[in-house]
Amino acid sequence: DAKTTQPTSMDCAEGRAANLPCNHSTISGNEYVYWYRQIHSQGPQYIIHGLKNNETNEMASLIITEDRKSSTLILPHATLRDTAVYYCIRRDYKLSFGAGTTVTVRA
């Protein structure tokens, strides 16, 4: 019973926008969606979170569908340093991260 579903991997050209989808069809009404990324073998880094409205910060934008069953993380101008594993998670007492999406930004 996966809490979130993400594609295993995706490629992106440097300078282009990277759109990372996440499915969370069983999310409840007051539950946030969180995004993290893990570069190489470092500890994961928080990116952004959202509930209903779209959110933007200095790192990325988060678009949440009106029914809240899915969301998309947008890296507006991907750089080589954005190559990482990206995790979409929900609040859960286990707070476990699934396998995430491995994003490779190519020059």
Added chain:
Amino acid sequence: NAGVTQTPKFQVLKTGQSMTLQCAQDMNHNSMYWYRQDPGMGLRLIYYSASEGTTDKGEVPNGYNVSRLNKREFSLRLESAAPSQTSVYFCASKQDRVLEKLFFGSGTQLSVL
């Protein structure tokens, strides 16, 4: 700003040996967590501490014990290490009980031979 500090960074143990992984945070956070990450996989929660003086099991607690020594420190102990515990261990902390904005340490790479 140190954030979350883990020691050691690398460790090699023999099967049956014991050791303690140390974690300290200087952000005055209430909650602290221990995760393990096996090659090519996501992070799985071992134990967590919602506040000083409390600890709870996560998804994969077997073979581990934890101590929340004070608000700053949360240690993870392997009493009798097994090869299956070869992994990278991450400690994390967060301030807010509601928002899951975690801050992670740089990890401890543990090999059990």
